Amino acid sequence: MPKIIIDNHEIEVPEGTKVIEAAEQLGIMIPRFCYHPALGSVGACRVCAVKFLEGPFKGVQMSCMIDVKDGMIVSTTDEEAVEFRQYVIEWLMLNHPHDCPVCDEGGHCLLQDMTISGGHGMRRYLGLKRTYRDQYLGPLVQHEMNRCIHCYRCSRFYQEFAGYFDLGVMQSANRTYFGRFKDGILESPFTGNLSDICPTGVYTDRPSRFFGRRWDYQRSPSLCINCSLGCHTTASARYREVVRQEARYSEAVNGYFICDRGRHGFHYARNETRPRRALIEGREVSTEEAIRAAREKLAELVKSAGPDSIACLGSGRSGLETQAMLKQLCQEKGWQGPSYFMDKSLAGKVKTAVSRLDPELAVSLHQLEGSDAIIVVGADPINEAPMLALAMRQAQRHGGKIAVVDPRPIFLPFDFTHLPVRPDEINLYLSALIKGAVDPQLIAEAGKGAAEFYQVSPSLEIVADSLQEKASILAQELRAGQKVVIVCGTQIVRETTPALAADHAQLLRAAKKQVGLFYLLPQANSFGASLLTGDEVSFSEILEGIEDGRVKSLILAENDPFYNFHDRQRLDLAIEKLDLLVVLDYFESAAVKKAQVFLPTSTLYEGGGIFINQEGRLQAAPKAYLGGISIAQIGGGNHPPRVYGRDIPGGEVRAAHQFLTQISNGDQIEDDDHTQRSLLRWIADNITPLPEIPPFDELAENGMRISSSDNTPPYFAVKWQEEKDKGNGLEDSLEIILTDWTFGTEELSSFSPPLRKLERSPCASMHTKDAARLGLDHGDKVKIKLDEGDVEVDVCAEENMASGAIVLPRHRLLEWQKIKSFPKFVSYEDVKKVST
Amino acid sequence: MKCNVDLTYAMIPKELKELLARQIAGIEHPRELVVDVMFAVQDHYGYLSDEAVEEVAELLDMSPLEVEQLATFYTFIYREPVGKYVIHVCDSVICWMEGHESLLDHLSGKLGINLGETTSDGMFSLLPVCCIGYCDRAPAILINKKVYGPLTIEKLNDILERLRAEA
Amino acid sequence: MMNYPQVLFKNRKPDRIATLEEYRQSGGYEGLGDALSKASHKDVQQVLLDAVLLGRGGAAFPAGRKLMTVADDAPHPRYIVCNADEMEPGTFKDRVLIHADPHMLIEGMIIAGYGAQAEKGIIFIRPEYESAARILEREIKIAKEAGYLGKNILGNGYSLDIVVHRSAGRYICGEVTAQLNALMGKRANPQQPPPYPTEKGLWERPTVLQNVETLACMPHILRNGPEWFKNLALTETGAGTKIFCASGKINSPGCYELPMGIRLSEIIEVHAGGMVEGSEYKACLPGGASTRFLPREFYDIEMDFDTLRNVGHRLGTGAIMVFDQKTCLVAATLNLVEFFARESCGWCTPCREGLPYIRDLLRRLEEGEGEEEYIPMLQQMSKHLWSSYCAFAPGAVSPVESLITYFEDEVREHISQKKCPFK
Numbered sequence A: 001m002p003k004i005i006i007d008n009h010e011i012e013v014p015e016g017t018k019v020i021e022a023a024e025q026l027g028i029m030i031p032r033f034c035y036h037p038a039l040g041s042v043g044a045c046r047v048c049a050v051k052f053l054e055g056p057f058k059g060v061q062m063s064c065m066i067d068v069k070d071g072m073i074v075s076t077t078d079e080e081a082v083e084f085r086q087y088v089i090e091w092l093m094l095n096h097p098h099d100c101p102v103c104d105e106g107g108h109c110l111l112q113d114m115t116i117s118g119g120h121g122m123r124r125y126l127g128l129k130r131t132y133r134d135q136y137l138g139p140l141v142q143h144e145m146n147r148c149i150h151c152y153r154c155s156r157f158y159q160e161f162a163g164y165f166d167l168g169v170m171q172s173a174n175r176t177y178f179g180r181f182k183d184g185i186l187e188s189p190f191t192g193n194l195s196d197i198c199p200t201g202v203y204t205d206r207p208s209r210f211f212g213r214r215w216d217y218q219r220s221p222s223l224c225i226n227c228s229l230g231c232h233t234t235a236s237a238r239y240r241e242v243v244r245q246e247a248r249y250s251e252a253v254n255g256y257f258i259c260d261r262g263r264h265g266f267h268y269a270r271n272e273t274r275p276r277r278a279l280i281e282g283r284e285v286s287t288e289e290a291i292r293a294a295r296e297k298l299a300e301l302v303k304s305a306g307p308d309s310i311a312c313l314g315s316g317r318s319g320l321e322t323q324a325m326l327k328q329l330c331q332e333k334g335w336q337g338p339s340y341f342m343d344k345s346l347a348g349k350v351k352t353a354v355s356r357l358d359p360e361l362a363v364s365l366h367q368l369e370g371s372d373a374i375i376v377v378g379a380d381p382i383n384e385a386p387m388l389a390l391a392m393r394q395a396q397r398h399g400g401k402i403a404v405v406d407p408r409p410i411f412l413p414f415d416f417t418h419l420p421v422r423p424d425e426i427n428l429y430l431s432a433l434i435k436g437a438v439d440p441q442l443i444a445e446a447g448k449g450a451a452e453f454y455q456v457s458p459s460l461e462i463v464a465d466s467l468q469e470k471a472s473i474l475a476q477e478l479r480a481g482q483k484v485v486i487v488c489g490t491q492i493v494r495e496t497t498p499a500l501a502a503d504h505a506q507l508l509r510a511a512k513k514q515v516g517l518f519y520l521l522p523q524a525n526s527f528g529a530s531l532l533t534g535d536e537v538s539f540s541e542i543l544e545g546i547e548d549g550r551v552k553s554l555i556l557a558e559n560d561p562f563y564n565f566h567d568r569q570r571l572d573l574a575i576e577k578l579d580l581l582v583v584l585d586y587f588e589s590a591a592v593k594k595a596q597v598f599l600p601t602s603t604l605y606e607g608g609g610i611f612i613n614q615e616g617r618l619q620a621a622p623k624a625y626l627g628g629i630s631i632a633q634i635g636g637g638n639h640p641p642r643v644y645g646r647d648i649p650g651g652e653v654r655a656a657h658q659f660l661t662q663i664s665n666g667d668q669i670e671d672d673d674h675t676q677r678s679l680l681r682w683i684a685d686n687i688t689p690l691p692e693i694p695p696f697d698e699l700a701e702n703g704m705r706i707s708s709s710d711n712t713p714p715y716f717a718v719k720w721q722e723e724k725d726k727g728n729g730l731e732d733s734l735e736i737i738l739t740d741w742t743f744g745t746e747e748l749s750s751f752s753p754p755l756r757k758l759e760r761s762p763c764a765s766m767h768t769k770d771a772a773r774l775g776l777d778h779g780d781k782v783k784i785k786l787d788e789g790d791v792e793v794d795v796c797a798e799e800n801m802a803s804g805a806i807v808l809p810r811h812r813l814l815e816w817q818k819i820k821s822f823p824k825f826v827s828y829e830d831v832k833k834v835s836t
Numbered sequence B: 001m002k003c004n005v006d007l008t009y010a011m012i013p014k015e016l017k018e019l020l021a022r023q024i025a026g027i028e029h030p031r032e033l034v035v036d037v038m039f040a041v042q043d044h045y046g047y048l049s050d051e052a053v054e055e056v057a058e059l060l061d062m063s064p065l066e067v068e069q070l071a072t073f074y075t076f077i078y079r080e081p082v083g084k085y086v087i088h089v090c091d092s093v094i095c096w097m098e099g100h101e102s103l104l105d106h107l108s109g110k111l112g113i114n115l116g117e118t119t120s121d122g123m124f125s126l127l128p129v130c131c132i133g134y135c136d137r138a139p140a141i142l143i144n145k146k147v148y149g150p151l152t153i154e155k156l157n158d159i160l161e162r163l164r165a166e167a
Numbered sequence C: 001m002m003n004y005p006q007v008l009f010k011n012r013k014p015d016r017i018a019t020l021e022e023y024r025q026s027g028g029y030e031g032l033g034d035a036l037s038k039a040s041h042k043d044v045q046q047v048l049l050d051a052v053l054l055g056r057g058g059a060a061f062p063a064g065r066k067l068m069t070v071a072d073d074a075p076h077p078r079y080i081v082c083n084a085d086e087m088e089p090g091t092f093k094d095r096v097l098i099h100a101d102p103h104m105l106i107e108g109m110i111i112a113g114y115g116a117q118a119e120k121g122i123i124f125i126r127p128e129y130e131s132a133a134r135i136l137e138r139e140i141k142i143a144k145e146a147g148y149l150g151k152n153i154l155g156n157g158y159s160l161d162i163v164v165h166r167s168a169g170r171y172i173c174g175e176v177t178a179q180l181n182a183l184m185g186k187r188a189n190p191q192q193p194p195p196y197p198t199e200k201g202l203w204e205r206p207t208v209l210q211n212v213e214t215l216a217c218m219p220h221i222l223r224n225g226p227e228w229f230k231n232l233a234l235t236e237t238g239a240g241t242k243i244f245c246a247s248g249k250i251n252s253p254g255c256y257e258l259p260m261g262i263r264l265s266e267i268i269e270v271h272a273g274g275m276v277e278g279s280e281y282k283a284c285l286p287g288g289a290s291t292r293f294l295p296r297e298f299y300d301i302e303m304d305f306d307t308l309r310n311v312g313h314r315l316g317t318g319a320i321m322v323f324d325q326k327t328c329l330v331a332a333t334l335n336l337v338e339f340f341a342r343e344s345c346g347w348c349t350p351c352r353e354g355l356p357y358i359r360d361l362l363r364r365l366e367e368g369e370g371e372e373e374y375i376p377m378l379q380q381m382s383k384h385l386w387s388s389y390c391a392f393a394p395g396a397v398s399p400v401e402s403l404i405t406y407f408e409d410e411v412r413e414h415i416s417q418k419k420c421p422f423k
C-alpha cells in the first residue's frame, strides 16, 4: 500500500486511493465541488488543487484526479495552490447571484463555505452576470439555474449513477445549462438526491422551501420506514414538525442516497388531519380518560368472557418496542395474538425468509452492489424498494448481469433480462436457471443433500420455448458469475419460494460461488414482527373468533386492516360484531374512525424506535423532536397564539408501547430508554437470542446485523414433486396479482401531499395478448369481477409481463379489497370492457 | 411501466424515416450517427424543432434530452427557425483584420436584421461563426455552408441579389 | 525564389483534384504495397519513429511512438481516426491537402491503420468542409474498387474500411479525446487520460488519431525511407516538409509546402508575397490562434518544432497569421479570446469562467476603461488557466500572455491614453 505525505503528515492508503481521499483520512478537507465519493472524480471544477512537491507529479494538480503513489509529498497550503483555488472561487462567483439571504441552501451551501474559507471576499469583476431561465421540475425539486457552478454532479448522478435520462447538460461554454428537455416532472424516483448533492442551491427541496435554515432545524439521525430496506435519513424539525428529510450516509445500507418515497414519505406525521387527541366513541377526551375507559372495558371483558376474548393486531410498521410490548402483554395476560401480518401465508413467507437468512448468506445493499450476477425472483425493486434498484444498477454498471423472474411489467433503470412468468412458475424458473448455472461435478462433491436436491430439481427444459434462448444465456452468465446474489420477494410469490431461494443459495455455495441472499419484506419492521411471531393466531383466525363470538375485543396497535386486509366484507362484518375496538395509531385511518377508544400514538420522529431491516440489521432512531401540534397549525397560519402553559399543545401522544402498558397495567410508565432496553432484554430472554446491543448512537451509521437463522436449517427442504403438480388447471384463467407502486400504494407515504402529485392513477396491467383476447386496447376501461363486487380501472396493455395475469396496484384509490383469498383467479368472462 | 397511450406520429416523410432507420440498423454503434440524423432531419424541417428532436431521439433510442444535449452543443444545429439562407459571417482574427465588421454592418443594414435574427420574409438569417478555414479568402462568409470570399461590399450585394432572384 | 521539393503538394493543381491515376503515377500506393507485402506493422511503426514524424495537428507528438503504444494484445476492432476538424483559426492546410490529393490521405490512413492493426477508419471532418467530405467519400469508393480498401487489401491479408464522419461544428471537437466522445454521440468534452485512447478509445477499443497532414506524410516516408524524410528539413532538429498556411497582412495568403526549419522571413517575403503595401511586420501567430505572438525580434527564426520550443514558442499547426504595425494587438487578442470564450466546451471552471473574465478585462482596456492593475490580473489569471482540464485553455491564453510579454507598452498606452491608440 502506497504512502504519501500531505502537509507533513504521513498516511498509508490502499492502492487506487485518490489524494483528496487520503487527505480526508488525515482530517484535511481539501475543497471540492465536482468530486463526490459516490460519483467519483472528473476534474471539472478545479477547486481541489494542491501542490505536488515530490513524486511522479509536480506542481499544481487536482488532488481528486491523482492516485496516491509512493514518494508523493503534497502541500495543500502552498501559496501557489492557495492562490489558484482563490481564483477558481472568484471565477465561480462571477455569475453566482448574491441571493444567499433568500436562498434555501444558505447555511449549508458548500459554495458559501468555500467562498469564505477560500478567502474570496471582494468582487473585482465588473461585467454583467449571466442569467438563465429556470424550469419546472415537478413537486419535489426546485430549480434555480442562476446559482449553478457547473460541477456536473447533478447530471452525473442522474444519468450515470441512477440511469435516468431526462435531466442533463445542454448548451456549451459559459452558457452550459443543467435541466430537462422541457419543463416537466422529473421521471426518476431518486430526484431528491439532487438537492443533497448540489453544492449550492440549484436544486433545493421544494416542499420545504422557505421554512427555515439548516441551523434553525433540529436535525437528527432517523430511518426511513417506507419499505423494508431501512435507509438512513436525517430528519429536520422546526416549530414542532418535521419539515424535511435527507439522505444520511450509511456505508452498509443506502450509501449517500435515498429514494423520493423515503425522503418525502414523512408527511403523515405533520398533516393537519393527524388525530392528536384521544377519542371515546368519536368524542375528544383526555388521554387519561381514554386510557381508563379502555382499561376498564378490557377488565370487564376479561371478567365476563375470559382473557382470550381479547385479541391484538400489531404490524410491521411499528418499532420493535411496540411489537414486543404487544407480545409481552398477550403472553402475560392471556390475550390472543398478537398477529402482525394480514394473512397466514404472508406471515409464513416472512418467517421462512427470516429463519433461512443464514448469516453467511445475508448481504447488505452495499455488498449487493459488488456482485457480478443478480437473480431476482418475485420482486419488483423499483416499486417495492426503490433503493434496491439503485444498488442493482451499480452492480450492472460494473459489469454485473441481472435477471428478473417475475410476472409483473418490470422496469429497471438499466439493462437486464426479464423472464415474465406467472407466480406459480417462479420456483421452476429459479431452479432451472440455477441448475443450469452450477457445475454438477462440484455439486456431487458437496454432499448428498445438495446432490439429491440437484437431481430432482427441474432443469432448463421446463422453460417455455419463447424464453429458452434468454434463459440459457442467463444460465451461462450466472455460471460465469463468481459473486451471485439471489433477491427474493415475499409478496407475490408462493409460500415455498423464500425457502427455495435459500436452498438455491446453498446450492450455489456448494458450487463454490460467493453467494448472497437478499429478501424483500413487506414492511419496515416485518423482520422484527417475524422474530416475535410464534404459533399465535393469525388475523384470519382472530376474525373467525370474532365471527363465532369468542373474541369480543380487538386491539389494533398501529395497523389499519381497512387499508391492508384483502377481504373487506368480512372485515366490516367482524368489526361490527365487536364489543370493543381499541385503536392506537398516528394517522387518520378508517380504523381510527371506527374505534370505541382511540389513543393517539407518537411517530418515529417523536418517539424514536428500533427497527430491523430485511437484512436483519437492527437500527435505532432517536427522537427528532418532542412532539406536539406544529406552531403553524395552532396559529392557523398566523403568528403563534400566546397561550401560556407548560405543556406542549398536542403533546398528549405517546409511544404505542407506553399506551399498551397503561391500558393493561396501570398508569406507571418508564422512560423510553429504559423501556427499550428492558424490552430488548425481554426478547433476548424469552423469544430469541440477541447479541449485546451497544448504545444506540454507536449504531448510527450502520446499525448492527443480528442473526436470525434458526441454525438447524432443513436445507433443500422443498419437495419438488409437489411443486411440479401445482399450477395446473389454471390455463384458462387470469391470476390477480396485487403489487406495490413506487408512489400511491405504500401506506405511510400515501399520506404525503407532494408524493400524491406523483401518483399515477391505478390501472390494470395485462399482457397485450390477453388484452387482445378480451378485445381491449391500452387505455380502455374495464370492469373486473372480484369476489365482493367489481372494480373499474383503466387497462395497461404491456408486452413485458406474464400472460395469464392481471396486475393491480394496492393503490389507495382502488378498491382492491374485494378479494376473499389468495391466490385469486378470475375467468376471462369476469373481465369486461366498460363502454364510455 | 409506461401507462400513457403512445403518441407516435411520423412527421418526417416515411421514406426518410425508413432510410434513417435502415442506416441505424446497419451500424454497430448507432450513436455514431446521431449528428448525421440530426442533419438529415434538420434539412427536412429547415431547423431542428422540438418535434424533430423527439423524432431523432426515437430513431436512435435515446431520450429527447440526450439529443438536446448534443443539439445545443453544436454550431450547425439550429434549434430555432432560420431563414432559407443562413449567412454565417466569420468573425475570427483574420477576417476581423480584413474588415468583417464593415461586412457585417452592411449586411445588417441591408437585410434590416441584427446578428441572430431572420428577415421577416424568412429569407435570410444572420449568424456569427468562428474561423471557417478560409483565411486565405478573408473576409469570408458562409451561405448555407457554401463559402464566399474574399468579399467586398459590391460582391456581397451581387451575391444577395442573385440569391433573391433564385429564390 | 528557391524551389523546394514538393512532396505533399506534388500533384496539386490550381483547378482540380488529382485523380487516383495521377496519384499512382507519382508513386502513390507504392509505399503501401511495400509495407503490406514486406514489412510487419512493427516495422511500419519503427520507420515512422525513425523519420521523426511529429504530429502536424499542433501537439507535435511522434507518430511512430503513438502507434507503438497500442499494445500487441489489445482487443479488436481497433480504430484509426483522421482528424480533419481543422478549426484552429488561421489553419486551412488540411482542406487544401484534401482538395489537392485525397488519395495521399487515404493511403496514409491505411498505413497508420496497418501500423495499429486497426480495422476501422474514420475521417472526422468539420461541417464547413462539406465539399472535402464529398470528395473523400467519392475517392474512398474509388480506392475500394481499386483494392486499396476493404477486405484483404492488395491480397496481403490486411483489411480496413474508412467512413467519413461529419461534425456539426465546435472547436473543441478537434481535441483527441473530445473528438472520440463526439464520435460516440456524446458531448464533446475532453477526457483526461489514463486510459489513453491508444488503450481505450472509441467504444473502449484502441484508437489512433492523427492529423490529416501527419497521415499524408506517411506514404512518402514508407516509400523513400526515414533518412530521406529527415533530410527534407533545413535544420538538424526538423524533419520533413511542412505546409504553412499564411494569412493576414501579406500579399499572397495561402498554403505553401516548405522544408521544416525554413526561416519565417523567407516564408513571408519570398513565398507569401511579402507584406502588403504600407504594412510592416509587427508580429505573427506562428501556428494558429493558440500559439504565442512572435514579435519582430524572431523575424528570422527557423520554423521547426524544436527551435520554436527553445525560445518559448510553439509551431502549432504552422498557420502563420501576420499582423502589421497598424493593427492593435490588444484588439486582436480580444478577438482571439472572444473566439476561445465562445468555443470552450464548458467542462472546467478556469476555461469556462476565466476566459470571459479575461475577455472583459481586454474589452475594457480596448475601450479605454482599463486600469493599471488589469495587467498583473491578466498575467496571473492567464498563468492559472494553465491548470485547466485540457490543453484548450493554455492555448487560449497564449496570445494574452505573449501580448503582455512583448507588447506591454502597447497595452499601457491604452490605459494612459484612455483609448485605443490605433483608433
Ligand SMILES: Cc1cc2nc3c(=O)[nH]c(=O)nc-3n(C[C@H](O)[C@H](O)[C@H](O)COP(=O)(O)O)c2cc1C
Pocket: C054, C055, C056, C057, C058, C059, C060, C061, C063, C083, C084, C085, C086, C087, C088, C171, C172, C173, C174, C175, C176, C177, C209, C210, C211, C212, C214, C215, C390, C391, C392, C395
Ligand atoms: C483545443 C484543441 C483543438 C485541437 N484541434 C485540432 C484540430 O482541429 N485538428 C487537429 O488535427 N488537431 C487538433 N488538436 C490536436 C489534437 O488534440 C491532436 O493532438 C492531434 O490531432 C493528433 O494528431 P497528430 O499527432 O497527427 O497531430 C487540437 C487540440 C486541442 C487541445
Ligand code: SF4
Pocket: C172, C189, C190, C344, C345, C346, C347, C348, C349, C351, C352, C388, C389, C390, C391, C392, C393
Ligand atoms: S479547458 Fe476545460 S472547459 Fe476548456 S475546453 Fe478544455 S475541458 Fe473544456
Ligand code: FES
Pocket: A031, A032, A033, A034, A035, A042, A043, A044, A045, A046, A047, A048, A049, A062, A063, A064, A065
Ligand atoms: S473536486 Fe477535483 S476538480 Fe472538482
